[in-house]
Amino acid sequence: STANEMLTNGLNFENYTVQSGTPGEVGTVYHFPDVFTDVDATITIDSLVNGARVGNIDDNSNGLGYKGAFQPYIHSGGVIGYSYVVFSFRFYKKGTTESAPLDIVNASALDIDGNLNLKEFCEVRMGSGSTATYMSSTSDLSVLQMLTGQFKGENILGIERSGIDTSAFSNMFTTTNTAITGFSVAYGTNTLIPTNGARQFSLYMKGFNYPDAATLPLELLSFGAMLKKTTVELNWITLWEKNLSHFEIERSLDGRTFQQAGLVFGVGNSDFKNSYSFKNNISELSAPIIYYRLKLVDQDGSYGYSDIRAIRISNSKNEVMTVMAYPNPVVNEVKITIPDSWQGTEVKYDLFNANGRVVKSIRSAKASQTEMINMSDLGRGFYVLKASNGTEVAQQKIIKN
Template sequence: MKAFVPLKVSALFIAALAVILLSFNTIQAQTSMLSSGLSFTNPVLVSGTDLQVGAVYRFSNVDLVTDATVRIDSLVNGATLQTLDDNGNGSGYKDAFQPSIKSGNAGMSYAVFTFQFYLTGTNVPTIISTLNATALDVDGSGSLYEFAKIKVGQGGLATYMSTTTSISISQPVPGEFFGIDMMGVDKAGIDTSAYENMFTATNTSISSFSINYGISQTSNGNATRKFSLYMKGFAIPNPATLPLELLSFGAMMKKNNVELNWVTLWEKNLSHFEIEKSLDGKEFKETGIVFGVGNSDFKTNYSYTDIINAETTGIIYYRLKLMDNDGKYGYSDIRVIRIGKQNESLNVSTYPNPVVNDVRITVPANWQGKEVSYQIYNMGGSMVKTVRNSNASQTEIINMNDLSRGFYVVKVQQGSEVAQQKIIKN
C-alpha cells in the first residue's frame, strides 16, 4: 500500500496544479480581453426598423461585464445606411464597429450613432472607466472627403499624429472632436498602422457617447464608404493632443476692424495661438500670434484685433492654430466675418440664399458680443431648429443638412429686439 500513497499524492498535486494553471490562464485571457479595448460583434436588432432612423441594436459582451446598444439617431442630407457593421470581404477588423454609408446630396451627408453601455444581460446603465474611440481610415477619393465627429463630453482629449497632413483635427465645442480627410486620396484597406489617417478620442467614466460618420462632397453622389471605429487606443507615433480645451471662439466687427475673442477652460504645454485667415475658406495664412498662459486649470480670456483695409469687401474666414511647446498643433473651428455695407437697423442678413448646407446669419453690430437666439421655422409655423449664443459673433453658421427642401423663416432675437428673414433650402 505504501507504494500507492506517493502516487495518490502526486495525482492530487498534479490535478491541483492543473486547476491553478487553468485558472491563471483564464485570468490572463480575461485581462488580455479587458486591456485590448471593447469588441463590437454580432449586433442584434432590438427595436425599430433595420438600417432606419430610430433602430436600436445590442452588442453583447463588448467586454466581460458590459453590453452596448447602438441607436441610429439620424441620417442627414440624403445619407443612407447600407450595413450597420460590415465585416465582409476581409476589410477592417471584426472587433471594430464598421458601418457602410452611402453619400447623399452635395455638402456633408452623414449618419449619427449613439452608444450606451449596460451591465451584461440587463438594462442597468454602467460606466466604462476609460473609453478610447479610434476612427481608422479617414480618407477620401477625388472631391469626396470622409469625416468623423466623436463626442465624448467635457474633459475628453483627441490624440493624432502631429506630422500628418492627411487629416485635419479640430474641437468645435468642448469634448467634441472633428476629423476630416484633406487629400482626397483613397488608401487601400483599413489599417491600424495608417497613423496619418486616424485619431483617437478619449475620456473617463463614460456611460454613453456619439459619433457622426459621413462624407463631404462638392456634388450629389451615391458613393458607398466603409468606416471603422475601433474601441481601443494605439501607440500613434509623434502623438499630439489638442493642448487646451477651447470653451468659446467668436469674431465680430468693431470700428471697422475684426475683433477675435476666445476662452480656454484649461491649457497644457501650450505655447501660442497663430491667428490664420482666408478669403476662400480653403487657403489660410498666418496674420498674427498671441502667446498662451501655457499650463492652467482655470478659464483664460484672449483677444486679437485684425485691422481691415478700408476697401476690403466680401467674406473673411478665421481660425486658430493651437501650438504646443513641442511644435505639435491642432485647429479651432472656423469663424466667418462679412465685410461690406450693412444696414444698422434691425435687419439680419442671411446667405447664401437659397442654402444647401450651412446658412450664415449676420446680425447688427450692436447685437455682437451679447446673447442672441437664432430660430428657424418651417412654413407651417413649427420651430425646427434653435441655437443660442451668449456671446454672439458677427456671423453665426447654422447647419441645415437635416432639414428638407422648402421655405423657412429665420428669426433672430437680442433682448426685446427681433428680426427675421425668409430663406429657401435646396
C-alpha cells in the same frame, strides 16, 4: 500595466450575439464577450437619423479591416446632407450587469474617405476629459471639437482610399479618455446626391502614434469676433486649461491660407474660466471678408484649432438695419452678418420655412458680427431668417439648394 495593455493590444470586438431586439432596429442590443480581460461589452443602436440603416452590425467577412475592430455596414439615407447611425458602447464586468470602468479607452476611426458626391464622417462622444489625436498635415480629413468631449472627423477631400489600414493616418483619428464605462459613436455620410448605398466603417479600439500629431485641446468654451470701426476685437473664454502654452491668432483673406496675426499666452493650468482678448487693426486691408481662427498650442508642442470666425467689411457709411446671409443659395452652412450695433448683445435667430413654421431657433448671448447656421439637415426651398436683438428686427430670404 492594464493601461499599457489597452494601448498596445486595445479592446477586441468579436463573436457578438443579439442580446435583445431585432437586428438593425433602434434599441437593439448586441453583446460582445471578452473585449478585455474580465470585461464584456454591449453596443446598442441608439438612433437612425435621416433614413440611415444598419446593413451588418460587424462585418469582417470580406477580409477588409481588422477582425477585432467594430466594423458596421451603414446605408446612407437617400437624402441630401447628413444621415447617420448612433451607437452606444457599455462595458461590464464579465458575466454581470455591473459597470466596469476602464483605465483607458482609445477609439480609432479608420478609413474615413469618400468621393465627389459623398463624404464619410465619424463623431465620437467620450465626455469630459477626452482628447482627439490626428495627423495635422492631412488634407483628407477635418477633425473638430463639436462640444466638450465630442469630436467629429469628416472627409473633405472626396477621394476613395483602398482598404482599411492603420498606416493611412490621413484618413483616421483617435479619441481617448480614462476611467469611463462607455461612450457613443455616430457613423454616417454627408451626400450631395441622394443614395442608399452601403459603406463599411471601422472603429479600432487601439491607440496609435501619429506623425505630425495634433491633439485637440478641450479648453475653449467660446470664441467671438466683433468689428469696431477699423479694429477687429477677438474674445474667447477657456473653461479650464491643462498644460496650455499659448494661443496663436491666425488671419486669412480667402478662408484657406492663414498667417499668424498675433500671440497671447495662456494661464497654463487652471480649473476655472479664463477670458482673453486680442485687437487687430485692419485699416490697411481691402478684402471684403477677413477670417480668424485660434491655434491652441500645448506645452509639448501639440495643438488644435478653433472654429473659424468671419468679419465682413462694409463700404457703407450709414448702417442699415439689415442682416446679410451668404452664400445664398446655400448648401450646408449659411453665414449671417448682423448690424455693427448688435455685436456683443443678445441676438436671436429664427429660421422659417415656406409654410411659416420655425425650423431652427438659435440664441447667442453675446453675438459675433458673423454667426453660422447649419442648414444641411433641411430640405431644398425658400426660407426666411429673422434676427432680433430685442428692440430691432431684420430679416433675409434664403434659398436652400
